[in-house]
Amino acid sequence: MTDRLKEQISAMVDDELPVAEQELLVARMARDPELRACWGRYTLISDALRQHLPDRPSQALAERVMAAVVDEPALAPVRRAPVWLKSVASLAVAASVAVVAVIAVQTVNQTTPSIPDSAMTQGPAYATRSAQPVDTEWKLPARGTATPLDDYLVNHNEYAASNGVQGMLPYVRIVGYHNSP
Amino acid sequence: MRMWKVCGWCLLLLAAGPALASADDARQWLQKMSHAVETLNYEGTFVYLHAGHMDAMHIIHRYGPDGEQERLVSLTGAAREVIRNNRTVTCVLPDSKSVVVNKSLPRTPFPGVLPDNLERLTRNYSFQALGSDRMTGMAARVIAIKPKDRFRYGHRLWLAKDNDLLLKSDLTDQHGVPVEQVMFTHLTVKDHIPESVFKPKLKGKDFTWYRSTGAKVPSASEDTVQWQVADLPSGFRLVHHSRHRLPSGENLVDHMVYSDGLATVSVYIEKPDADDRGRLQGVSSMGALNAYGGMVDGYRVTVVGEVPEATVKMIGQSVRRAH
Numbered sequence: 001m002t003d004r005l006k007e008q009i010s011a012m013v014d015d016e017l018p019v020a021e022q023e024l025l026v027a028r029m030a031r032d033p034e035l036r037a038c039w040g041r042y043t044l045i046s047d048a049l050r051q052h053l054p055d056r057p058s059q060a061l062a063e064r065v066m067a068a069v070v071d072e073p074a075l076a077p078v079r080r081a082p083v084w085l086k087s088v089a090s091l092a093v094a095a096s097v098a099v100v101a102v103i104a105v106q107t108v109n110q111t112t113p114s115i116p117d118s119a120m121t122q123g124p125a126y127a128t129r130s131a132q133p134v135d136t137e138w139k140l141p142a143r144g145t146a147t148p149l150d151d152y153l154v155n156h157n158e159y160a161a162s163n164g165v166q167g168m169l170p171y172v173r174i175v176g177y178h179n180s181p
Numbered sequence: 182m183r184m185w186k187v188c189g190w191c192l193l194l195l196a197a198g199p200a201l202a203s204a205d206d207a208r209q210w211l212q213k214m215s216h217a218v219e220t221l222n223y224e225g226t227f228v229y230l231h232a233g234h235m236d237a238m239h240i241i242h243r244y245g246p247d248g249e250q251e252r253l254v255s256l257t258g259a260a261r262e263v264i265r266n267n268r269t270v271t272c273v274l275p276d277s278k279s280v281v282v283n284k285s286l287p288r289t290p291f292p293g294v295l296p297d298n299l300e301r302l303t304r305n306y307s308f309q310a311l312g313s314d315r316m317t318g319m320a321a322r323v324i325a326i327k328p329k330d331r332f333r334y335g336h337r338l339w340l341a342k343d344n345d346l347l348l349k350s351d352l353t354d355q356h357g358v359p360v361e362q363v364m365f366t367h368l369t370v371k372d373h374i375p376e377s378v379f380k381p382k383l384k385g386k387d388f389t390w391y392r393s394t395g396a397k398v399p400s401a402s403e404d405t406v407q408w409q410v411a412d413l414p415s416g417f418r419l420v421h422h423s424r425h426r427l428p429s430g431e432n433l434v435d436h437m438v439y440s441d442g443l444a445t446v447s448v449y450i451e452k453p454d455a456d457d458r459g460r461l462q463g464v465s466s467m468g469a470l471n472a473y474g475g476m477v478d479g480y481r482v483t484v485v486g487e488v489p490e491a492t493v494k495m496i497g498q499s500v501r502r503a504h
Binding site for chain 2: 155160
């Protein structure tokens with residue numbers, strides 16, 4: 001393999017090789033496994049430099065793609081469906097579209113409320129809340145005293161707790177409040 | 182042509198049927214959940230997300246001849262814990278070296294059981310079964326309770342199909358955006374849980390204990406000021422009124438509890454201490470819990486509730502002396 005070829009491969013990896021030369025090079029690579037290996041290495045280096053690599057880079061990808069292409073059976077000739085079958089098929093498609101529409105209406109109803117949920121996990125909802133000025137949040141009680149706030153919380157939560165839908169969790173706020181630094 | 186019309190009606194019925202059944206189903210499952218949470222023995226770990234904070238907690242619950250026993254311990258940060266039985270609620274707060282003891286109240290089942298409450302609930306919330314999901318490694322049903330105005334939060338609840346326990350709970354604002362979330366990562370139902378696990382783990386003797394006195398209903402003959410809230414959001418009404426001392430306080434506090442059937446708001450009115458510094462002034466929030474502090478006719482008013490800011494503000498600013 002000449003240096004000229006290596007330069008060409010490198011240029012092609014960087015997408016800087018003129019189109020006319022690309023065709024020639026690809027034709028040579030198709031014949032020459034050494035050139036393909038070189039292409040593989042340069043691509044790997046390029047990807048590494050750009051931090052595009054997966055955790056375990058797959059080796060000899062070009063070789064495996066080539067092998068797979070060789071093993072691929074030739075495409076079967078397309079058979080044309082008879083006209084009557086076509087019309088049945090389109091009817092079936094129309095029917096299934098109608099069914100999908102009904103199901104879609106129902107699932108949209110069912111899933112709409114969960115959309116904000118996924119939006120939340122991406123952060124904006126909490127981001128806006130935590131962006132509130134810190135001094136509107138309750139302060140930790142001073143050492144040695146229970147603040148009236150604790151009193152209010154504990155006392156109020158007993159009333160909130162006696163209310164069914166809060167379930168077992170009304171005291172979570174007391175245990176969790178400002179626990180994080 | 183007529184055939185098509187019939188088909189159209191059938192499709193409409195198919196679509197509308199589940200929606201009607203959905204609200205009833207949702208309420209029934211909530212009742213079952215409320216019962217399961219009270220009467221089963223279980224142990225679990227969950228995460229609590231609020232205002233950008235995340236905490237992990239452990240809960241143990243059992244139900245016996247003496248009623249419920251429950252212990253909640255923080256696994257992150259200060260090892261705060263709450264132990265509750267049918268007599269007292271004990272809050273151990275190691276970060277402030279204090280233990281706060283209050284009397285406990287009996288739990289009421291999900292309010293939907295009472296038709297009166299149900300009517301009030303459906304005026305302010307809509308109930309919906311959202312189908313199935315998987316949570317905490319279990320099959321779950323998802324239920325949404327949506328507020329009809331901006332004065333209360335909504336709920337989205339994941340209930341285990343097996344045992345009706347609550348697996349995940351989102352408190353959402355009017356637009357469905359979560360304000361506070363609780364999600365179990367592990368939850369097991371147990372045959373037996375020993376008494377010993379409900380003892381607090383107090384390390385060190387330098388804790389200060391605060392105990393509340395028993396509450397009593399103030400009588401009109403007492404020489405005290407009577408209070409009222411002029412502006413209440415729709416559906417809220419007075420469910421409790423008492424006068425008591427808060428555990429760490431010297432003064433008697435008037436305590437009024439307002440509820441719309443789901444959300445609860447407490448209004449505390451007291452004479453201010455000589456040293457009134459550091460008291461809450463204006464609105465303050467803690468996840469889904471909002472508080473409002475202010476003065477009315479020389480008395481300190483504090484409003485606390487798991488309701489939006491607008492609600493505590495509206496209630497707090499409309500406290501008046503009754504004449």
